[in-house]
Amino acid sequence: MTARIRSAPIGIGVAALILLGLVVILLPDPRKAGPEHYSVPIQTWTLDNGVEVLYVHRPQLPMMSLDVAFDAGSARDPEGRFGLSTLTARLLDQGAGDLSADDFARKVDQLGLDFGASSGRDQLTVGVTSLTEGETTEEAWSLLTTVLTEPAFTGEALQRERRRLLTAIQRDREDPKTVGVKAFYREVYGDHPYAHPTDGVPEELRNVTRSDLRGFADGHFVGRNATVAVVGALERKAVEDLLAETLGQLPAGEAPEPLPVVPSLEGPKEVFIDKEVSQAHVLMGQPGTTRDAPDYFPLLVGNYSLGGGGFASRLMGVVREEHGLSYSVFSTFAPMSRRGPFVAGLQTANDNVPQALSLLQEEVARYIRMGPTDDELRAAKRYLTGSFPLKVESNQDIVGQLATMGFYGLGTDYLERYIPRVRQVKRNAITGAMQERLDPQRMVTVIVGSQRPGDFGGDSDDGDG
Amino acid sequence: MARSLSLIVATLALLVSPAALAADVVSRTLDNGMEVFVKPDHRAPVVTSMVWYRVGGIDEDLGRTGVSHVLEHMMFKGTEEVGPGEFSEVVARHGGKDNAFTGQDYTAYFQQIAADRLETVLRLEADRMVNLRLRPQEFRKEVQVVQEERRLRVEDDPRSLAQETLRSVAFDAHAYAYPIIGWMEDLRALELTDLETWYGRYYGPGNARLVVAGDVEPQRVFRLARNYFGTLPRRAEPAAVNPNEAPPSRGSRRIDLEAQARVPYLALAYRVPNLPAAEHDWEPYALRLLAGILNEGRSARLPRQLVRGEGLAASAGTHYDPKSRAPGLFYLYGAPTPDSGLDGLEDALLQQVARLREEPVTPEELDRVKRQIAAGEVFQRDSVFYQAMQVGQLETIGYGHEYLDTYLERIRAVTPEQIQEVAERYLKPQRRTLVRLHPQPPGEGDGIPGPGSPAGGGPHDR
Known part of the structure; x- marks a missing residue:
């Protein structure tokens, strides 16, 4: 029944709203204008302590979703404490304020909350989804704030979660894909903070103390280092008041200094990891681009035809459809605060590695040289513009987009400009960006498998050891 | 924190009970027996469209395990009029995503796409429901892809292996004992005629349902469904071949x-x-x-x-x-x-x-x-x-x-x-x-x- 309510399109009132200090994206009636003109009206404001808020009102379901992102990912792990960010995230549901771990668990479950915290290389994100029934959302955000300002970090919880994390890391060594990805980052990033795995390394996790955790939380969970994305049924005024009383109470603090720039690779690197698997995993790539770079869109559009577009991509066409060599084959740019990697990869039976790898290398090199055909470019643009509404379909989708926009400073008109920016991409912008970012002569190539291809790299690495 | 936020309660005019949220599915049965279900959700101008066939691992026999899933792969390899891979190309051209999944109890195909492109995907789905061309060359490559998929998902993942073993022992003489993806030996032995038999027996309007959720009006979906699926010839509905229940478990x-x-x-x-x-x-x-x-x-x-x-x-x-x-x-x-x-x-x-x-x-x-x-x-x-x-x-x-x-x-x-x-x-x-x-x-x-x-x-x- 509520599903039939459609949020009213905002048209004429926009100028007035902008005067009121709201940033609003124009929303023509989607029914008349078609999906490509669908957009979501975003409102933004800043709390007194510096927390940046991005909010979208979606009244149809009686729920609120909130994500708070801190510049506190594993790239912020101190020397000698790789894994501190992840361990901090994993301890956030283990007691806070006057709540023990069991009290906290009971409270979250009684309220029916979906609560979670996790770390990536750039961000540590804490999220909570709540019903709007009664004071559920009020309690949820209040609890979230306690977690951030008064985490318990008990010795017992530290011992337990560290041990569980060590077990998870141990288990990752079963998975040839994860083994490959970890080696790939290590080779591509060398001494850069992006090099180590987000889960950390066992030797250093063993050294983490409660005061390391407290220091990390105190230093990073501060207003000027926080972006909050909120979507759901509560009206702006209620959200504003509630946020001021909850996340508005974080100390203002300071954002950390920017991360160091990622150096380019000096030359090619080949790494073979011997593992008894029935299928080898192959990864190839190098540092790519940043999330806020001007060439983000040319690379996005360009990569679609290379290996980002699933069955519509060249890599899938050649490696899977023509030769039946792999179930999945892809390429992607994973842009981050600093240059995130470009990576192309596949899995194939051990015997087929030489053939599959050379197909992968040839296709990637040719694409960097020649770029897409006119037809491919048209297809990429049609897909990326036409599929835009799918990126902002659910409340959860929108929360994710808002958090990314806020965290990487993409501008509050990012969603509104997405389609025009895709449309503007020219063929020569793609080849230019590809050639500037990627050099086939300086790729890192990682193979995890049971047979080293005859002529493949001197660098052996016993990732299993 | 102060508990002064009674205004939150005041905003709850929109609160509905979860049960009420479930209520608005609308359905029709076409003349040839195919059922159509529509679940409107107008929050964004997109739809998810799915065609579900009642066939999966439970219908398979030892020696032919994995046939439902291989056929699912082959459904992307073209019909009389649509070339291999073209289905997905057309969907992508319209900004949509498509894929399919096979389970123990069913095989389903889906597209997520802008609401005004629904007609295109329904036309294509109706076409491959009855006009699939099973080409030997495509089959040979695809069954190899599925073997790679099995290596990826099962052979190289110890926990998947443990779960596969658990099922194979727990069910005794019942098809739930077989892996959906098929035993490797069966995949190697699978022939094109097995797929033809499977397609002929299970793919047809009487064994299928269309489900559309998203920014659509039910009447429009019914009209489109009549145009594209309603014109397909009725086929005999497949009788269940395998026993529904496993024999009783006789000890741990x-x-x-x-x-x-x-x-x-x-x-x-x-x-x-x-x-x-x-x-x-x-x-x-x-x-x-x-x-x-x-x-x-x-x-x-x-x-x-x-x-x-x-x-x-x-x-x-x-x-x-x-x-x-x-x-x-x-x-x-x-x-x-x-x-x-x-x-x-x-x-x-x-x-x-x-x-x-x-x-x-x-x-x-x-x-x-x-x-x-x-x-x-x-x-x-x-x-x-x-x-x-x-x-x-x-x-x-x-x-x-x-x-x-x-x-x-x-x-x-x-x-x-x-x-x-x-x-x-x-x-x-x-x-x-x-x-x-x-x-x-x-x-x-x-x-x-x-x-x-x-x-x-x-x-x-x-």
Whole structure:
């Protein structure tokens, strides 16, 4: 029944709203204008302590979703404490304020909350989804704030979660894909903070103390280092008041200094990891681009035809459809605060590695040289513009987009400009960006498998050891 | 924090009960027997469109396991008019995503696309429902791709192997014992004629349902469905070939599996009824809540007692899905800590089960699980895909989407005594299969299990 309510399109009132200090994206009636003109009206404001808020009102379901992102990912792990960010995230549901771990668990479950915290290389994100029934959302955000300002970090919880994390890391060594990805980052990033795995390394996790955790939380969970994305049924005024009383109470603090720039690779690197698997995993790539770079869109559009577009991509066409060599084959740019990697990869039976790898290398090199055909470019643009509404379909989708926009400073008109920016991409912008970012002569190539291809790299690495 | 926010309560005019959210599915049956279901959700101008066929692992025979899934792959290889791969190209050209999945009970194809492009995908789906061209060359390549998929998902993943083994032992003489993706030997032996037989028997309007969720008006969907699917010739509906129920379980079984794992793992499963097979119709709901008592949220018994309390498990969980064509399994699983080892974890999990048989759960913990399930039902409706998925699954297995209308009521009605009763009746040793995964360091002995090893539960994407 509520599903039939459609949020009213905002048209004429926009100028007035902008005067009121709201940033609003124009929303023509989607029914008349078609999906490509669908957009979501975003409102933004800043709390007194510096927390940046991005909010979208979606009244149809009686729920609120909130994500708070801190510049506190594993790239912020101190020397000698790789894994501190992840361990901090994993301890956030283990007691806070006057709540023990069991009290906290009971409270979250009684309220029916979906609560979670996790770390990536750039961000540590804490999220909570709540019903709007009664004071559920009020309690949820209040609890979230306690977690951030008064985490318990008990010795017992530290011992337990560290041990569980060590077990998870141990288990990752079963998975040839994860083994490959970890080696790939290590080779591509060398001494850069992006090099180590987000889960950390066992030797250093063993050294983490409660005061390391407290220091990390105190230093990073501060207003000027926080972006909050909120979507759901509560009206702006209620959200504003509630946020001021909850996340508005974080100390203002300071954002950390920017991360160091990622150096380019000096030359090619080949790494073979011997593992008894029935299928080898192959990864190839190098540092790519940043999330806020001007060439983000040319690379996005360009990569679609290379290996980002699933069955519509060249890599899938050649490696899977023509030769039946792999179930999945892809390429992607994973842009981050600093240059995130470009990576192309596949899995194939051990015997087929030489053939599959050379197909992968040839296709990637040719694409960097020649770029897409006119037809491919048209297809990429049609897909990326036409599929835009799918990126902002659910409340959860929108929360994710808002958090990314806020965290990487993409501008509050990012969603509104997405389609025009895709449309503007020219063929020569793609080849230019590809050639500037990627050099086939300086790729890192990682193979995890049971047979080293005859002529493949001197660098052996016993990732299993 | 101050509790001055009564205005939040004032904004709750839009609050609806979860049950009401489930209510607005509209349906029609076309002249040729095909059923059409529409679930409007106008939040964004997109739709998820799905065609569900009632065919999956449960319909397969030993020697031909995996045929449903290979056929699913071949459905992307073209018809008389549409070339190999063209289906997905057309969908992508319109900004859509498409894929398919095969389960034990069904095979389903879906597209997520702008609402005004719905007609295009319906035309293409109707075409491949009856005009598929099974080309030998495409088949040879694709069956190789599926073997790679099996290596990826099962052979090189010790826990998948353990789960596959568990199922193959637990079900005795029933098709649920076979992996959906197929045994490697069967995939190697599969022939094009097997696929032709499968397609001829199961693909047709009488064995299919269309589900569309999203920004659509039901009448428009019905009109389009009549135009494209309604004109297809009716075919005889396939009779069920395999017995629906496995023979009764005759005593507990244990498997000790050695594989190239780094971390030990344990999974056990009890043969339990689905809705039609239950002695009382509240039983599946009681089993669902029982699973929640053990594992719903952070305060449930497994995380509280085994992970946090006694430190006997690094991780632990349960799984039970009452929605299936035949009676299935109630799972418990976990990884031990270095202190507990497999023996310690096994004891602890079996003690948890024994306790459920011996004493009723507390009203407080039961209430907490019910609240979580109710909240989860609302959260899941945030996904248009999930809404279509739910309707398609329920209709295909024969429960009907009306199951959703009473689901939460039935959940709320379950008592502590009923939970104890299902534990006594179904969670007993005669119905149990247990598998222990013992890590074997690389290079020692024959660590790689042969391709005759068993298969995982979840649906397989293309």
